Amino acid sequence: MGLTGLEIYKQLPKKNCGECGTPTCLAFAMALAAGKGALDSCPYVSDAAREALDSAAAPPIKAIKFGNGSVLGDETVLFRHDKTFYHPTTILVHVSDVWSDADISAKVEEVNGLEFDRVGLHYSMDGIAIVNESGDAARFAEVVQKVAAATEKSLVILSDKVEALQAAVPPVAARKPLIGSATEENYETIVALAKEQALPVILKANGLDALNDLVEKAQALGYKEFVLDPGSRKPVETLANLTHLRRLAIKKKFRPFGYPVVAFTTKNEPLDEIAEASVYVSKYASALVLKASKKGQVLPLLTLRQNIYTDPQKPIQVEPTLHAVGDVNENSPVYVTTNFSLTYYSVEGEVEASKIPSYILPVETDGTSVLTAYAAGKYEPEKIADALLNCGVVDKVKHRNVIIPGYVAVISGKLQEKSGWKVIVGPRESSGIVSFARSLSL
Amino acid sequence: MPVTLIKERFPSKVGEVTLGATAEQGGTRDSVVVVGGDNLLPFLHFEGKVVNRPVIAMEVTDIVPPWNEAIKAQFGDVLDNPAAWAKKCVDEFGADLIYVKLIGADPEGLNRSPEDCARVVKDVLAAVGVPLIVVGCETPEKDNEVMAAVAEATAGENLLIGLAEQDNYKSITAAAMVHKHNVIARSPLDINICKQLNILINEMGLPLNKIVIDPMIGGLGFGIEYAYSIMERARLGALANDKMLSMPMICTVGYEANRAKEANESVEAFPDWGELAERGVLWETLTATALLQVGASILVMRNPAAVKLVQHNIADLVEVAEA
Ligand code: B12
Numbered sequence: 001m002g003l004t005g006l007e008i009y010k011q012l013p014k015k016n017c018g019e020c021g022t023p024t025c026l027a028f029a030m031a032l033a034a035g036k037g038a039l040d041s042c043p044y045v046s047d048a049a050r051e052a053l054d055s056a057a058a059p060p061i062k063a064i065k066f067g068n069g070s071v072l073g074d075e076t077v078l079f080r081h082d083k084t085f086y087h088p089t090t091i092l093v094h095v096s097d098v099w100s101d102a103d104i105s106a107k108v109e110e111v112n113g114l115e116f117d118r119v120g121l122h123y124s125m126d127g128i129a130i131v132n133e134s135g136d137a138a139r140f141a142e143v144v145q146k147v148a149a150a151t152e153k154s155l156v157i158l159s160d161k162v163e164a165l166q167a168a169v170p171p172v173a174a175r176k177p178l179i180g181s182a183t184e185e186n187y188e189t190i191v192a193l194a195k196e197q198a199l200p201v202i203l204k205a206n207g208l209d210a211l212n213d214l215v216e217k218a219q220a221l222g223y224k225e226f227v228l229d230p231g232s233r234k235p236v237e238t239l240a241n242l243t244h245l246r247r248l249a250i251k252k253k254f255r256p257f258g259y260p261v262v263a264f265t266t267k268n269e270p271l272d273e274i275a276e277a278s279v280y281v282s283k284y285a286s287a288l289v290l291k292a293s294k295k296g297q298v299l300p301l302l303t304l305r306q307n308i309y310t311d312p313q314k315p316i317q318v319e320p321t322l323h324a325v326g327d328v329n330e331n332s333p334v335y336v337t338t339n340f341s342l343t344y345y346s347v348e349g350e351v352e353a354s355k356i357p358s359y360i361l362p363v364e365t366d367g368t369s370v371l372t373a374y375a376a377g378k379y380e381p382e383k384i385a386d387a388l389l390n391c392g393v394v395d396k397v398k399h400r401n402v403i404i405p406g407y408v409a410v411i412s413g414k415l416q417e418k419s420g421w422k423v424i425v426g427p428r429e430s431s432g433i434v435s436f437a438r439s440l441s442l
Numbered sequence: 443m444p445v446t447l448i449k450e451r452f453p454s455k456v457g458e459v460t461l462g463a464t465a466e467q468g469g470t471r472d473s474v475v476v477v478g479g480d481n482l483l484p485f486l487h488f489e490g491k492v493v494n495r496p497v498i499a500m501e502v503t504d505i506v507p508p509w510n511e512a513i514k515a516q517f518g519d520v521l522d523n524p525a526a527w528a529k530k531c532v533d534e535f536g537a538d539l540i541y542v543k544l545i546g547a548d549p550e551g552l553n554r555s556p557e558d559c560a561r562v563v564k565d566v567l568a569a570v571g572v573p574l575i576v577v578g579c580e581t582p583e584k585d586n587e588v589m590a591a592v593a594e595a596t597a598g599e600n601l602l603i604g605l606a607e608q609d610n611y612k613s614i615t616a617a618a619m620v621h622k623h624n625v626i627a628r629s630p631l632d633i634n635i636c637k638q639l640n641i642l643i644n645e646m647g648l649p650l651n652k653i654v655i656d657p658m659i660g661g662l663g664f665g666i667e668y669a670y671s672i673m674e675r676a677r678l679g680a681l682a683n684d685k686m687l688s689m690p691m692i693c694t695v696g697y698e699a700n701r702a703k704e705a706n707e708s709v710e711a712f713p714d715w716g717e718l719a720e721r722g723v724l725w726e727t728l729t730a731t732a733l734l735q736v737g738a739s740i741l742v743m744r745n746p747a748a749v750k751l752v753q754h755n756i757a758d759l760v761e762v763a764e765a
């Protein structure tokens with residue numbers, strides 16, 4: 001991305017008239033390079049210069065937005081350790097127009113219900129891909145409207161028949177669906193439809209050479225809201241294509257491939273299909289269409305997606321302040337843990353399950369787990385004592401007992417001495433908290 | 443127009459390690475397992491060759507394990523008999539290797555003697571023809587005694603034994619050198635400690651092609667992303683010719699994945715999480731399939747249903763793409 005000031009300067013009119021608000025073109029260029037001000041402030045910049053600057057400054061993979069808040073692409077690295085991945089794979093469930101109305105309704109209901117809470121995070125399924133397998137345009141249009149009425153989620157509308165898309169898309173255009181697929185045979189009409197309705201469109205070709213040709217031709221129609229489908233339907237080929245597309249976009253800034261990519265699973269058995277999907281979530285699919293939709297099948301996949309797309313530089317953290325779980329009183333037990341979100345919520349879930357209103361104090365450890373923090377010297381008795389005495393719990397409970405994680409039993413003596421509180425060593429794993437809490441007599 | 447694809451030409455490759463020994467090689471295995479050797483990022487056949495497919499080692503413990511019923515039920519009545527259990531893993535579930543964990547040695551538990559432990563290993567060797575991986579009870583002093591006894595009793599079998607760690611690698615490395623075995627070098631998710639440990643072990647005289655890296659993973663939902671990135675960096679390091687990162691990697695998938703609440707709680711306790719039967723199997727499966735994408739060579743697994751899914755996934759990915 002980021003152009004240098006000099007690169008921008010070369011494209012400016014060099015009148016040094018000052019109308020942009022900075023005294024010279026060079027100063028203006030420097031300001032733009034630093035991300036301050038907008039090119040529009042210069043009334044004299046030529047269309048050619050504007051185009052050149054826009055395309056040079058464009059990200060290596062275009063961001064494509066559709067549906068209900070779905071964003072595809074706009075990634076900048078090949079490996080998450082180089083920086084981070086930004087836009088988690090958008091996952092959609094396949095619904096076919098050959099199914100009975102009852103089956104379709106049931107499936108949409110099921111997808112709507114795919115909402116999960118774990119370790120303080122909320123996951124949900126992004127949407128539905130309606131596929132025209134009947135070959136019948138009227139039926140397809142009917143099913144698309146039916147699904148649109150039954151869900152708020154993002155929609156993908158897929159057919160290889162121009163008439164089917166022409167019938168199905170306009171009535172739901174306000175939902176901003178992603179439509180497809182435009183192929184070598186029909187791209188002119190389908191891209192025209194997408195352009196007219198201002199919708200992103202999938203370009204599908206068989207293999208990367210053909211895809212390159214198709215993108216060039218489709219761009220020549222004056223439209224750029226594309227998502228790519230390299231056509232492969234075998235895991236090993238899909239993995240290769242996803243990698244090639246990502247590499248060329250990032251390392252070579254190869255413009256025809258500077259778009260997000262959609263992958264389709266092929267395995268029929270749902271658990272095999274989820275395993276296949278895990279490959280595409282790990283390696284570069286911007287969107288993914290799959291058939292499996294049971295909660296127990298989908299939660300593991302959404303968890304993997306969340307894990308791969310967290311920022312490697314910043315662990316997810318909770319506020320290192322006193323938290324109350326339930327209707328606490330002056331006898332409530334006090335637990336200390338760390339402010340690593342995963343650790344905190346593992347503990348909170350179990351404390352909640354114990355049904356004994358309690359306080360939990362996550363000590364600031366820069367978002368690291370109990371043992372990581374301990375090994376790094378961020379979970380010292382002095383520090384815990386300090387947090388305990390200053391978090392306000394002193395005035396809230398009348399007892400002076402604190403429960404610490406079993407993994408750091410060794411600090412109990414020192415902590416007792418520093419805080420003046422009685423230290424009770426809890427179980428190692430949070431799963432032991434429920435039975436531990438019940439046996440507790442403070 | 444044909445597109446010029448980017449095919450990385452890496453200067454080096456992951457080192458190869460051979461596990462097990464046949465009769466001609468001084469052991470008793472039906473065949474050996476070779477891991478590593480690849481000169482490409484995982485499964486990208488267009489830029490190199492997948493020389494050895496990733497393998498699955500199934501976990502067998504010397505005492506009945508405290509695993510959940512959904513897993514235990516799949517083994518029937520063999521869980522109190524390591525030899526029969528191992529045989530079932532190989533014959534019925536297609537395990538490439540057996541990973542024997544000698545928990546019974548734990549001084550706080552059964553405190554079994556090193557000789558008893560060695561006997562268990564011999565029994566398993568007699569029951570199966572695949573190579574073995576053997577680790578202790580994760581109590582360093584005791585493990586040093588146990589592994590010395592195991593290494594001696596199985597001399598010539600070319601086992602993979604563990605665990606060598608930064609502050610406790612000498613006796614196990616010595617045992618491996620004297621009795622001709624391979625060593626697992628374990629480091630806590632840290633590239634520098636990983637390299638340092640390999641250097642220390644190598645300096646004692648154990649060749650690099652007798653070391654396998656255990657990067658210490660986190661399971662799905664519980665830190666897998668750290669392992670994912672450390673392993674991806676290690677793989678890139680190996681391909682860039684960093685010899686001290688070039689060993690194949692082993693991942694304790696079954697252990698880490700099944701610690702998660704999501705792999706154990708029933709749908710009744712967590713209605714929103716869906717059926718445990720599928721969720722639990724996939725928790726272990728996805729821990730494995732994600733780490734395959736960053737270069738895992740040996741997956742240590744426990745749930746037979748997950749093993750089957752991962753076998754399918756590996757088969758799909760090692761299949762050479764049509765040109
Ligand atoms: C992921 C990880 C990392 C990540 C950090 C992740 C993070 N944000 O914390 C990274 C790669 C950065 C890392 C670094 C290090 N790590 Co580290 N790391 C791990 C790993 C693999 C998982 C930790 C984790 O996330 N666990 C999950 C959380 C939820 O667990 P938890 O916080 O312990 O909480 C559980 C219990 O403690 C309990 N609990 C929590 N609070 C409370 C409170 C009460 C009252 C009760 C009753 C229970 C309870 O409930 C939770 C669920 O059961 C572990 C090994 C492992 N597999 O466990 C090593 C481990 C923790 N790391 C270790 C070490 C040594 C380090 C380093 C010092 C060395 C290094 N690698 O360079 C550095 C320190 C970095 C620094 N300077 O900050 C060692 C610690 C050794 C020891 N026994 O002291 C471990 C155990 C690995 C090992 N066996 O050597 N690590």
Ligand code: SF4
Pocket residue numbers: 012013014015016017018019020021022023024025026028041042043044045
């Ligand atoms: S308005 Fe345009 S031409 Fe005038 S100084 Fe600013 S950049 Fe230069």
